[in-house]
Amino acid sequence: MSSPEGETSANGVKIAVRDLIKVFGPHPAAMVPLVRDGLGKAELLELYGHVLGLGPVTMDVRAGHVHVVMGLSGCGKSTLIRHINRLIEPTAGCVLVDGTDITAFSARDLRAFRRRRASMVFQRFALHPHRTVLGNVAYGLRVQGVPRAKAEVCALGWVERVGLAGFEDRYPAQLSGGMQQRVGLARALATDADILLMDEAFSALDPLIRTDMQDVLLRLQADLKKTILFITHDLDEALRLGDRITILRDGQVIQEGTTPEIVLKPADAYVADFVRDINRARVLRVKAVMDGAINGARGPLLPLSSTLEEALTFFHEDPSGRRPVINGDGRGVVGSVGLPEILRAIERPNLDRSGTGGPEARLPPL
Numbered sequence: 611m612s613s614p615e616g617e618t619s620a621n622g623v624k625i626a627v628r629d630l631i632k633v634f635g636p637h638p639a640a641m642v643p644l645v646r647d648g649l650g651k652a653e654l655l656e657l658y659g660h661v662l663g664l665g666p667v668t669m670d671v672r673a674g675h676v677h678v679v680m681g682l683s684g685c686g687k688s689t690l691i692r693h694i695n696r697l698i699e700p701t702a703g704c705v706l707v708d709g710t711d712i713t714a715f716s717a718r719d720l721r722a723f724r725r726r727r728a729s730m731v732f733q734r735f736a737l738h739p740h741r742t743v744l745g746n747v748a749y750g751l752r753v754q755g756v757p758r759a760k761a762e763v764c765a766l767g768w769v770e771r772v773g774l775a776g777f778e779d780r781y782p783a784q785l786s787g788g789m790q791q792r793v794g795l796a797r798a799l800a801t802d803a804d805i806l807l808m809d810e811a812f813s814a815l816d817p818l819i820r821t822d823m824q825d826v827l828l829r830l831q832a833d834l835k836k837t838i839l840f841i842t843h844d845l846d847e848a849l850r851l852g853d854r855i856t857i858l859r860d861g862q863v864i865q866e867g868t869t870p871e872i873v874l875k876p877a878d879a880y881v882a883d884f885v886r887d888i889n890r891a892r893v894l895r896v897k898a899v900m901d902g903a904i905n906g907a908r909g910p911l912l913p914l915s916s917t918l919e920e921a922l923t924f925f926h927e928d929p930s931g932r933r934p935v936i937n938g939d940g941r942g943v944v945g946s947v948g949l950p951e952i953l954r955a956i957e958r959p960n961l962d963r964s965g966t967g968g969p970e971a972r973l974p975p976l
């Protein structure tokens with residue numbers, strides 16, 4: 611008989627969160643049956659004086675994916691990510707990594723896990739001010755016991771890959787925020803951990819620098835295929851980076867899906883409010899709206915991964931008819947798309963909010 615752990619890793623799932631509950635307060639364990647019974651955050655606080663941090667949460671993060679978790683302040687994002695390297699202990703439930711329950715790790719296993727398998731990139735960089743760029747990036751390797759010379763050669767490679775060649779002898783205080791976060795990223799990558807945990811890692815940066823960092827991460831990820839759990843408040847960032855997105859509210863998962871799933875089929879008014887003001891033409895791609903039938907399609911070949919904004923240009927000269935859609939390597943026609951379905955997807959839906967969420971479900975402008 612195969613164990614649940616074995617099944618988990620065989621599915622390509624790297625991190626499996628199972629019925630995870632975290633309650634803050636004097637008697638957290640006593641609250642577990644109530645939470646399992648469906649008692650929400652507001653009631654738990656009002657009736658029992660405990661704070662529901664999470665739960666119960668079940669979630670899969672697939673190997674090689676960027677999985678984004680987003681939601682309003684206080685919804686439990688940091689609590690969730692900190693369970694993955696056990697900076698926080700669960701009140702109930704477990705976290706499996708590669709099929710092994712890390713909540714059962716001994717102190718020694720946990721140390722090895724943090725050093726070698728899961729690296730964290732922090733919002734406020736958390737660099738050692740007295741170490742140079744090279745010293746900071748090499749630090750994780752030195753902790754792993756790698757000799758200094760070897761650690762520094764490896765670190766130098768990562769300093770270059772994040773675009774900081776020539777800055778290796780500087781100190782953090784001599785660098786801009788964006789450069790400091792490049793160091794943070796290089797430090798996390800240098801340990802060769804296959805999991806990166808990033809809690810609002812780009813949120814302290816100016817918008818342009820932030821977009822730069824997203825590009826750096828996407829470029830590196832195309833090569834490295836790490837499993838990245840990325841927390842953000844920012845929907846544009848989530849849609850840009852995430853292969854999948856989980857939306858939390860009051861410690862619970864409200865929706866989990868790909869960008870088109872979240873944008874085209876928001877689970878409720880809370881999610882709909884998140885996606886209301888985004889530029890749908892820029893975040894949705896042809897793949898999400900095309901039809902598998904090819905019949906009758908004509909005109910220029912439209913790549914599957916084009917945004918709807920790009921697709922519109924294929925209809926400038928002739929708005930009628932359907933265009934053939936081609937797959938990634940440009941060789942096969944995989945379907946077709948017409949102007950009406952593109953326009954329908956771009957149009958902002960008229961949401962009926964009656965009965966869905968109270969004022970607390972309203973979001974500040976993004």
Ligand SMILES: Nc1ncnc2c1ncn2[C@@H]1O[C@H](COP(=O)(O)OP(=O)(O)OP(=O)(O)O)[C@@H](O)[C@H]1O
Pocket residue numbers: 634635661662663681682683684685686687688689690843
């Ligand atoms: N140590 C703690 N003691 C008591 N309550 C806590 C503790 N840590 C977190 N909480 C509560 O748990 C809930 C989730 O907090 P968490 O920090 O995970 O939210 P978040 O989504 O990361 O918010 P933000 O976007 O502001 O970072 C909040 O209600 C918070 O007040």
Ligand SMILES: [Mg+2]
Pocket residue numbers: 687688689
């Ligand atoms: Mg947080």
